[in-house]
Amino acid sequence: MKLLELKKKIIYGPVHSRRLGESLGINLCPKGKKVCSFDCVYCQYGRTAVHTLEPVGLDFPNVEEVREAIREGMKEHQESVYVTFSGNGEPTLHPDFADLVDVVIELRDELLPNAQTAALSNGTALQFPKILNAMRKLDVPMIKLDAGNPDLFGRINRPCEGATFEKMIEGAKALPKLKTQSVLFDGPLQNHSGQPLDDWVGVLTELRPLEAQIYSTQRPVPDLNIKVIPPDRLQKIAEEAGRKAGVEVNAYF
Ligand code: SF4
Numbered sequence: 204m205k206l207l208e209l210k211k212k213i214i215y216g217p218v219h220s221r222r223l224g225e226s227l228g229i230n231l232c233p234k235g236k237k238v239c240s241f242d243c244v245y246c247q248y249g250r251t252a253v254h255t256l257e258p259v260g261l262d263f264p265n266v267e268e269v270r271e272a273i274r275e276g277m278k279e280h281q282e283s284v285y286v287t288f289s290g291n292g293e294p295t296l297h298p299d300f301a302d303l304v305d306v307v308i309e310l311r312d313e314l315l316p317n318a319q320t321a322a323l324s325n326g327t328a329l330q331f332p333k334i335l336n337a338m339r340k341l342d343v344p345m346i347k348l349d350a351g352n353p354d355l356f357g358r359i360n361r362p363c364e365g366a367t368f369e370k371m372i373e374g375a376k377a378l379p380k381l382k383t384q385s386v387l388f389d390g391p392l393q394n395h396s397g398q399p400l401d402d403w404v405g406v407l408t409e410l411r412p413l414e415a416q417i418y419s420t421q422r423p424v425p426d427l428n429i430k431v432i433p434p435d436r437l438q439k440i441a442e443e444a445g446r447k448a449g450v451e452v453n454a455y456f
Contacts, residue, residue: 206249206423209235209291213264214276217283222384222416222455223321223343227276227283229307230290231269231297233262238292240327242361243349245386245420245429248291254363256327258296266299270306277314285343286311288322295328301337308340319343323384327366329374338378346375348383348415349394351402358392372406381412387440388420389430395440407448415448417441418455 210230217225232238238258242251253261264272277286286307288294297303307320321343328334329346338344350356353368362368375381385403387395394403407415417440419432432440437454445452 206425207247207291209237209248213269213272215290217280220285220287222418223285223287225280225283226285226287226321227280227318228290229269229273229286229288229294230292231263231288231294231300231303232290232292233264236261236292238296239325240293240296240363240366241325241347242363243386244359244361244392244426245388245424247421247423247425249425251292253292256296256363256365258298263297263299266302266306269303270310273307273310274314277310277318281315283315283318285319285321286315287320288324293325293328294322295324295334295338300328301333304337304340321345323347325360325366326371326375327362329377330370335374335377339380342380343382344378344380345382345384345416346371346378348375348385348403348406348410349387351399351404351406355394355399355402359394372410375410375412381410382414382416383407383410383412384416384418386420387417387432387437389432390426390428392428395432395436400440400444404444404447407444407450407452411448411450413451415444415450415452416455417444417452
């Protein structure tokens with residue numbers, strides 16, 4: 204099965220995201236590499252090549268290269284409503300992520316004052332104060348939440364050493380503008396019903412994000428046993444989970 208190609212440039216899009224609208228994407232991974240502290244079973248970029256929480260010796264784009272790419276991207280795409288750290292890996296693993304958050308905010312203020320700054324993160328680096336502080340500066344810090352207990356977290360997200368469920372949850376709790384994103388799916392491994400769903404609702408109740416976004420996998424996925432959840436089921440989960448957790452839960456499909 205052909206998976207998505209890794210991004211070729213720092214800036215991509217704007218992509219019309221199901222959850223963010225017109226979003227100008229920033230990919231901070233070294234060219235041609237997926238660097239992530241997770242190796243999610245459904246990742247559309249395939250298996251994680253560099254599976255670590257603290258990458259060393261990699262050819263990440265430097266701050267000036269990223270600054271220039273963002274400046275050009277913002278000038279060219281004035282229609283963007285979000286400027287989002289995302290890409291084919293975990294953006295907070297860039298060694299200068301905290302400085303790059305300041306760069307994005309400065310350029311947004313100068314060139315796209317109506318846009319919001321955002322990051323799609325797996326939350327595992329929030330255990331580092333520098334990353335937590337940087338994420339707190341963004342308008343929309345979004346954290347992946349696919350599982351409500353450490354065992355399922357381990358089997359779905361396949362974290363590297365040091366990337367624990369407990370630390371991720373602790374970090375997410377320290378983000379006042381937190382939104383969560385969850386990929387729900389069916390199959391031999393599933394997180395949309397029974398105990399897995401109840402545990403996930405329990406964590407939402409504890410985290411109280413401003414919004415919990417749910418969606419299902421999009422093709423292609425690397426594991427053919429992963430089954431997509433149909434829109435009507437997603438909608439039902441959103442309504443029930445929202446009611447139980449006292450949180451706004453929105454389904455995207
Ligand atoms: S966190 Fe994102 S980039 Fe990393 S493995 Fe999971 S889906 Fe892929």
